[in-house]
Amino acid sequence: MDNIAKNINQLIADGSVDIFIGYVKGNDNRAKAAFFNISDKVDNAIFDASCTQNLAVYLHKHEIKSFAKIGIFANYSTLRAIIQLANENQIKAEKYIIQTMNKDSQIITFANLTEVESYVQANRPAPAAAMIQKLDSLSKMDRDERWEFWSKELASCIKCYACRSACPMCYCSQCTTDCNQPQWIGVPAHGQGNFEWHIMRAMHLAGRCVACGECQRVCPMEIPLGLLNARLNIDIATNFGETAGMTLGADYALSSYKVDDKEHFIR
Ligand code: SF4
Numbered sequence: 453m454d455n456i457a458k459n460i461n462q463l464i465a466d467g468s469v470d471i472f473i474g475y476v477k478g479n480d481n482r483a484k485a486a487f488f489n490i491s492d493k494v495d496n497a498i499f500d501a502s503c504t505q506n507l508a509v510y511l512h513k514h515e516i517k518s519f520a521k522i523g524i525f526a527n528y529s530t531l532r533a534i535i536q537l538a539n540e541n542q543i544k545a546e547k548y549i550i551q552t553m554n555k556d557s558q559i560i561t562f563a564n565l566t567e568v569e570s571y572v573q574a575n576r577p578a579p580a581a582a583m584i585q586k587l588d589s590l591s592k593m594d595r596d597e598r599w600e601f602w603s604k605e606l607a608s609c610i611k612c613y614a615c616r617s618a619c620p621m622c623y624c625s626q627c628t629t630d631c632n633q634p635q636w637i638g639v640p641a642h643g644q645g646n647f648e649w650h651i652m653r654a655m656h657l658a659g660r661c662v663a664c665g666e667c668q669r670v671c672p673m674e675i676p677l678g679l680l681n682a683r684l685n686i687d688i689a690t691n692f693g694e695t696a697g698m699t700l701g702a703d704y705a706l707s708s709y710k711v712d713d714k715e716h717f718i719r
């Protein structure tokens with residue numbers, strides 16, 4: 453897309469950014485992340501329906517953080533992750549030039565995070581019908597059936613941690629699962645250890661997950677991780693009125709306490 457390349461080239465040439473994170477064509481008609489700081493690479497830049505990766509995952513990497521001025525071409529989920537990362541004090545808005553492309557193929561440059569917030573609120577896509585259907589069928593199962601469902605799904609996890617690497621909201625310098633003094637989570641990929649890993653991860657992301665679907669997309673074992681995240685996101689939204697990455701300055705439900713917090717859903 454010529455206008456995207458022209459736009460990025462311009463930002464690099466006039467010194468507005470030191471590095472620009474965008475997309476180029478990858479294998480199998482999928483886009484992949486690209487890091488532009490030399491103008492002659494930019495001609496390959498694209499932005500279309502294949503650009504599903506959540507690029508916000510790079511914003512908290514030290515290799516990127518070391519740049520003073522960073523540009524990013526963000527899809528919808530990336531914009532939500534940027535808001536959530538700002539709410540969690542992981543990024544400083546003034547370092548970034550944040551852009552997206554609207555439905556009319558116009559490039560939008562956000563002046564500040566308040567504009568990003570307005571955009572995500574005005575353009576929220578409807579939830580995928582297949583996801584709603586699956587969540588519905590899971591909610592109709594009794595506890596034993598759900599246990600069986602998840603035991604079967606999680607049994608195939610090989611603990612490659614690709615889901616963690618792809619997640620824009622997994623940024624701890626040392627993940628609980630890598631801690632071995634004490635060893636909170638067993639290292640081998642076996643039934644109990646897999647449950648421990650996935651319950652720990654799901655709880656850490658409850659109400660923080662921006663529903664980008666990256667964890668599920670990258671899983672080599674095709675485990676439906678999105679169902680776990682979506683279930684917990686629904687519980688947080690229903691019980692605490694919060695949806696990650698939609699409101700600037702929002703509190704994180706699980707780190708704040710009110711005496712009248714509901715508890716009836718804990719069972
Ligand atoms: S990407 Fe899939 S297989 Fe790898 S750790 Fe995550 S759930 Fe397990």
Ligand code: SF4
Pocket residue numbers: 506615618619620621622657660661662663664665666667668678681
């Ligand atoms: S948990 Fe999965 S869906 Fe949620 S923000 Fe992380 S990668 Fe995206």
